[in-house]
Amino acid sequence: MYSMDDEFFEEIHKFPFPVQQMLIKEIDAVMDRLEKGKCVPGLTSIVYFTIDIYYHANTYFMKLFEENGFEIYEQRKLVIEEIPIQTDTEKKIENRRHIVNELTERMRNKYWSAEEMGASQAEIFVNKLEISLNSIINN
Template sequence: MIQAMYKRTKIGCEVLIQQAIDECPISTIKLYISRYYKKNNQRWALWARQHSPLLLQVTSTNSLESYHSELKRTTSSHYGLIGACHKVVALDQKQRTDSEYVAFEFRTKKISVMGLDDEILNEFHKFPYPIQRMLADEICAVENRIEKGKAIPGLTSLHCNCLFFIRYLLPCHHIFHEQIYGPTKLLTTNSWRNFQLMFEESGFEVYFHNELIEVDILEQTKAEKAAEN
């Protein structure tokens, strides 16, 4: 079922769900999967989120649930109304302080990667700190590809169909593999700058409105005809 969640096509997801049902030896679990997973897979599977990088990134509500868990841990039914309010305010202040610290590091902290080319590292440092960490993981994954005997991807443009690129719209380990060992140098000074500009003004909020929009071909044709007239 974990594989089904990360499948990027509806057909592939449904095949894996059916496979899980067929291979499950317990009839009650089979019925549960069929009722609560198979019929509404568009609500939980990532194939239904391919249009939005943000929805691909946010696959859990743990960050929201942690606030309520902490609130339950620090309060009690023995508290009066005023005491409970004080606890809520104290937790809110702690959360705000933590978020301000993270926001400060977002723009100022720099990552260090042993053995990484200084030119590439300097480009990494122009990104927000969380992006630096993700890019570092991707470029380190290139060595894992080589150890597994995988060939150079043969990319000819800064676009990849892997989940990381679709999720974050950033250079992935396939692009880095091509850049470092392939004949095509995709990451030019200008292309690096274009990636960095994504976060310059609004940080991660760039993903809030960055999504693919399906346009009906018939409606598009009518609009074009109206423009011509």
């Protein structure tokens, strides 16, 4: 299970309740994917994901309020976070990790499809998978 600091919730509570629900639902979906070892396309860190959601929701409501005659006063803070530069070796390692995650996810999807077709199909799939993986692992 993952945890979020109080500061994060203080920021989310600034939004109307329906937006809070949307933000939490989106963040929960991403965190569940990460916990399962799945990669999230285009996501470099959860920090940038939350900033992106915050920005889009904030922009939407500012436009909505302005269209309805409300004056908007906002305060912004600039937070600079240094992103470590990856070496070519680190990039290759990261790329291989994403490939393994993708292959694992595709294998799980195939398994669940076979399971839906019945126990005999699932058994055949598992036997083929075991033979294939044993030849790779034991090599």
